[in-house]
Amino acid sequence: MTAAQENIPALMHDIGVAAKEAASKLASAPTAVKNAALLGAAASLRASKTELMAANAKDLTAGTEKGLSPALLDRLALNDERIEGMAKGLEDIAALEDPVGYVMAAWERPNGLQISRVRVPLGVIGVIYESRPNVTADAGALCLKSGNATILRGGSESFHSSSAIMECLAAGLAKAGLPEGAIQLVPTRDRAAVGEMLTMADTIDVIVPRGGKSLIERITAESKIPLFKHLEGICHTYIDASADVVLARKVTLNAKMRRTGICGATETLLIHPDVLDTHLSPIVDELVDAGCEVRGDDRARAADPRIVPASEEDWGTEYLDAIISVAVVDDVDAAIAHITKYGSEHTEAIITESEATAEAFLNRVGSAIVMLNASTQYADGGEFGMGAEIGISTGKLHARGPVGVEQLTSFKYIVRGNGQCRP
Amino acid sequence: MTAAQENIPALMHDIGVAAKEAASKLASAPTAVKNAALLGAAASLRASKTELMAANAKDLTAGTEKGLSPALLDRLALNDERIEGMAKGLEDIAALEDPVGYVMAAWERPNGLQISRVRVPLGVIGVIYESRPNVTADAGALCLKSGNATILRGGSESFHSSSAIMECLAAGLAKAGLPEGAIQLVPTRDRAAVGEMLTMADTIDVIVPRGGKSLIERITAESKIPLFKHLEGICHTYIDASADVVLARKVTLNAKMRRTGICGATETLLIHPDVLDTHLSPIVDELVDAGCEVRGDDRARAADPRIVPASEEDWGTEYLDAIISVAVVDDVDAAIAHITKYGSEHTEAIITESEATAEAFLNRVGSAIVMLNASTQYADGGEFGMGAEIGISTGKLHARGPVGVEQLTSFKYIVRGNGQCRP
Numbered sequence: 001m002t003a004a005q006e007n008i009p010a011l012m013h014d015i016g017v018a019a020k021e022a023a024s025k026l027a028s029a030p031t032a033v034k035n036a037a038l039l040g041a042a043a044s045l046r047a048s049k050t051e052l053m054a055a056n057a058k059d060l061t062a063g064t065e066k067g068l069s070p071a072l073l074d075r076l077a078l079n080d081e082r083i084e085g086m087a088k089g090l091e092d093i094a095a096l097e098d099p100v101g102y103v104m105a106a107w108e109r110p111n112g113l114q115i116s117r118v119r120v121p122l123g124v125i126g127v128i129y130e131s132r133p134n135v136t137a138d139a140g141a142l143c144l145k146s147g148n149a150t151i152l153r154g155g156s157e158s159f160h161s162s163s164a165i166m167e168c169l170a171a172g173l174a175k176a177g178l179p180e181g182a183i184q185l186v187p188t189r190d191r192a193a194v195g196e197m198l199t200m201a202d203t204i205d206v207i208v209p210r211g212g213k214s215l216i217e218r219i220t221a222e223s224k225i226p227l228f229k230h231l232e233g234i235c236h237t238y239i240d241a242s243a244d245v246v247l248a249r250k251v252t253l254n255a256k257m258r259r260t261g262i263c264g265a266t267e268t269l270l271i272h273p274d275v276l277d278t279h280l281s282p283i284v285d286e287l288v289d290a291g292c293e294v295r296g297d298d299r300a301r302a303a304d305p306r307i308v309p310a311s312e313e314d315w316g317t318e319y320l321d322a323i324i325s326v327a328v329v330d331d332v333d334a335a336i337a338h339i340t341k342y343g344s345e346h347t348e349a350i351i352t353e354s355e356a357t358a359e360a361f362l363n364r365v366g367s368a369i370v371m372l373n374a375s376t377q378y379a380d381g382g383e384f385g386m387g388a389e390i391g392i393s394t395g396k397l398h399a400r401g402p403v404g405v406e407q408l409t410s411f412k413y414i415v416r417g418n419g420q421c422r423p
Numbered sequence: 424m425t426a427a428q429e430n431i432p433a434l435m436h437d438i439g440v441a442a443k444e445a446a447s448k449l450a451s452a453p454t455a456v457k458n459a460a461l462l463g464a465a466a467s468l469r470a471s472k473t474e475l476m477a478a479n480a481k482d483l484t485a486g487t488e489k490g491l492s493p494a495l496l497d498r499l500a501l502n503d504e505r506i507e508g509m510a511k512g513l514e515d516i517a518a519l520e521d522p523v524g525y526v527m528a529a530w531e532r533p534n535g536l537q538i539s540r541v542r543v544p545l546g547v548i549g550v551i552y553e554s555r556p557n558v559t560a561d562a563g564a565l566c567l568k569s570g571n572a573t574i575l576r577g578g579s580e581s582f583h584s585s586s587a588i589m590e591c592l593a594a595g596l597a598k599a600g601l602p603e604g605a606i607q608l609v610p611t612r613d614r615a616a617v618g619e620m621l622t623m624a625d626t627i628d629v630i631v632p633r634g635g636k637s638l639i640e641r642i643t644a645e646s647k648i649p650l651f652k653h654l655e656g657i658c659h660t661y662i663d664a665s666a667d668v669v670l671a672r673k674v675t676l677n678a679k680m681r682r683t684g685i686c687g688a689t690e691t692l693l694i695h696p697d698v699l700d701t702h703l704s705p706i707v708d709e710l711v712d713a714g715c716e717v718r719g720d721d722r723a724r725a726a727d728p729r730i731v732p733a734s735e736e737d738w739g740t741e742y743l744d745a746i747i748s749v750a751v752v753d754d755v756d757a758a759i760a761h762i763t764k765y766g767s768e769h770t771e772a773i774i775t776e777s778e779a780t781a782e783a784f785l786n787r788v789g790s791a792i793v794m795l796n797a798s799t800q801y802a803d804g805g806e807f808g809m810g811a812e813i814g815i816s817t818g819k820l821h822a823r824g825p826v827g828v829e830q831l832t833s834f835k836y837i838v839r840g841n842g843q844c845r846p
Contacts, residue, residue, distance in 0.1 A: 135733070363524075
């Protein structure tokens, strides 16, 4: 540990100042220069496999000694495929359209003033994440493409791996002639650095926390800086009275079981009483075959004996696991009421053949993403065609749903005149 | 004071709950119903002149006894013209396009999923303002038009006037069958209510503070809820080497002196050395004739003896008065550096005939509004063609520049499928 690192507030202050200076340069950096940095970083990742694996080995050894679970160790591990995946990810981000400078709207006033609303970067984005080394590359690249400076704070178990990836990003920045401050990794594992970061409202414009509920709760409680985040994805799929049984069966299985650990996985199935006898058991067949535990209320259990009792707590639980809860709701109003009471405003779907019921659901459910006859697992920036994303936001301000390069920008108004004076 | 009012946290909690319930109804209220409420309120204002003037007289008497300045008493006073202005303002807001439900973007994915991004209300908006009775009507109406519930907290000196205006708004809501909770005025002058409001992150989505710097500083320091605000409007007009002297003279006079008390008034003039001898004195002629005090740096003073010395403090001061500071800057880079150092990211203008210099300035100045050859006093939602505004935001998140009905909305994604499952 160096002297600078012992003084966390001073260290973080310097990082913040460097980021802000870099941000003012990045704001007008040409697309080609930003892309050159991204492609340079990709090349550096591919050329540094030995160094990356050596750094990762240190993290894995320390993690094993520390007794990390096999799942956490797997998340931490790098290999050829994952390094190639990161490099390819940077190239994909380079290929995205540059959001900065895009004219969102333009109009002329009767007095001849020409007004345009133009995308500009947000400024400095702080990313706080768990021990997933690839987030270092993904998050740094997305912020760079959108013209923002980034301050990255990765989980301490991935410190060596993230530092080695950071060197590759720095090599890309240097090659393109961009300032070092454009992407910085906090060079200490001291957790006080996170607390300090959350107070740096003068230099950091937005914090993006990426991780589990406890990380995000802590950051939400402490942060003086706005967050782009979702706390949980308690997603619902509602099987309406007019749902097609084949479609309902297929989509529910996918929504719950394609991957159980992602935020867009359905956690609660809502079902209309009219189709309880016809639709529920076929759906439960699929779920049980796929290894899913099904918990439900009394009416659901009366319709299918394989369903075990759900408690009040189940309705508000994001399982992130092969478990689903089932509630019988009397109509679309009751479905919406259940979602409003227990949901997390992430993603909800309705399965129905009734256009009127679909529109009622889509219009009245207030979540960031509402779906008709499709799997909630489509809640993803890539699946939306937005390219890579830094996360999904359930906030109502600024960014909502998938947060891609466009959502990492702000805007300003440019007004062109020829001497207009206001009467 | 009633029992409920003695218990501020309980009172505010009830107001928050009522607002949130109303917000969920307003979110899907048809445009015609919202407009009926606005037109009903306008009619009620016109029909209630006697009651409004009587309530206002109470405030004016108390204000006079309290020793309010003539300017504050004038701001507080209602008369026929001002009541008619409020009523007309409500009609103008009714005539605006409804932002809710507007499809901002729509696209289809290769798998057939149809995705659209649709405007939705923000939810509950809290407005905290000084003793300007008309804000009660304006702010309540803008929030209603954009489908939001509003909690209004006006200055205590205008309490009776605001309460009387609130009754007219309530009459409009009742006539249209909208819930009482849609627009609520905090029914106590106790300042603890403001502190309580700023903690109600569960029920209030955004706070809009309207008032002077000290009010906004206090709210910024205390609020747990995001704010749409500008702290100051330290606006600059930069006279470039290639500026037309006639245009520079006319626009600078308007930018400073049209109204000195508004946030878009120019506070500092920046000028290129090449035009110091030709352009400065004609501009100072106009300013001095209009009664403006001109302060400047040494180079400016050497060019025109009427200029008195400016101190370092002047560069960061929002005068809101007939005073301007003048700094000589060596080129557009120096102008941008001065603005970055001392500005408030509100509105800045360049006067130039050079397209290249104009583009450099417009692209690189990071303020919410940047202008070419026009008066900074155009920084206004009405002048932008956006209709009425609730304020100007200098934040980078969500709302920036004039905050009109569109900026009082969020959005959600609607995804329509026919059984898609994610591979």
